[in-house]
Amino acid sequence: MSTAQKHIAFDVENIRQDFPILNRKVNGKPLIYFDNAATSQTPQQVIDVIVDYYTNYNANIHRGVHSLSQEATDAYEQARIKIQKHFNAKHTHEIIYTSGTTHGINLVANGFSSLLKKGDEIIVSALEHHSNIVPWQMLCERTGANLKVIPMNENGELILSEFDSLLNENTKLVFVNHISNALGTINPIEEIIAKAHNVGAAILIDGAQSCPHIKPDVQALDVDFYVCSAHKMCGPTGVGILYGKEDWLKKLPPYQGGGEMIAEVSFEKTTYADLPHKFEAGTPNICGGIAFGAAIDYMNSIGFENIAAYENELLDYATEQLQHIEGLKIYGTAKEKTSVISFNVGTIHPYDIGTILDKMGIAVRTGHHCAQPIMDFYKIPGTIRASFMFYNTKEEIDTFIASLKKAILMLS
């Protein structure tokens, strides 16, 4: 498909109409939202589903005999099926609702506490978010297992030959993000999963940053666990999923005790519910789950291929423009990367640029992006990170570049 045809297929102005927040002003200027890697914006189609839930059928789910409860249960479970189909999981009960990616990681880490012993090894990557480092450190403290790290090169790519040398018969778990939140690197997870399985290790992929841009097929990937959050993919905050292969989910003990996750309870013994309820103690984020389903419908209506093609155009366009700014250095120049650009300008502190850009209505993120090991690698306190979604435009990038130049002038 030629570039011109792509533009016709992808009507960004029309898409922007779906996002009411994009019409607002910030500090008197039209909002330019480039903090999408932190959270994405919500289309009207998803907002309507949330309003409809609380307006028409808010009720606690499962076990309720009344109609409202039945309606809410149906909608919540239908959303689970949508999610299952989206990720191409084999079974619906392999989709566990969570409060988000961090919850999913902690659920798995906690479950492995009883499966690991002293001397076992866990491998994470140098590109991880703190949420994919700390739970494993805690797991190692509890079990006596050792944590190993796959190093990265100057471009922000994992060095796979080093990964090979870390793998051995003691490796029990491997955890890698699909896409780095700080640098945008897309990791070769197919290869990483295959290598982990070669030594019999289980593998968890953190899909928080990939799910807004890529449609993963968990069966084709043959991944053991995959986690993500709804709020990065046009859904609400406070909800996400853990996909786990049935066999693994059966092996892991429950994470939290409470209602919903039990089959029978007496003071002598409790038997646990079947999947997925074994991991879903307490009243869940019912509206969030239903809205997550709506968000997935919305993104699929645009099409992930269209999304990826358009976002790549935005990435190339912005990268090209940024490279012309004197003293600007981009961190994370992997061959395979998504629409995230982390950068610094000379010795100007990222916080200063972020503050001035905010005055001009532009939302970017500044700081270490919860990935301090990456900042330590580059010996910097943090970066400015601009991250794009399919509802952003080249015109917004032009304004961003002009505003950035103005900020640099003020701060120099």
Next chain:
Amino acid sequence: MTIEEVQNEIIDEFSMFEDWEERYQYMIDLGKTLPLIDEKYKTEDNIIKGCQSKVWVHADMEGDKINFTADSDAIITKGIIAILIRAFSNQHPKNIIEANTDFIDKIGLKEHLSPTRANGLVSMIKQIKLYAIAYQTQLN
């Protein structure tokens, strides 16, 4: 001058600015005039927590008045500290403890007072007041 008089002077200066750009340009310029902390006090212990940029504040007693010095790795943060130090330096600890900080709001920097803001203005004010309390205790 009393703290209140200095604060009014700062409010007057900021009232001359027409827009955010002039205000921020002035803050950036003020940042360059900040009385810098002695390198030996730029320790991990002296870093104010809650700031995205690094901020160090130190206080010395001269007679019965406190002098503040500081530094930051971000220039806007330096400007904010410069304003604070101008208001509170060379003052008696008791007056610093009792002083209010409404002037921050009046010069259009209210947004920096939000606890969610990563510059830690609130933490800086707290630190300045803690120094004052500590020196006041010594005077007693």
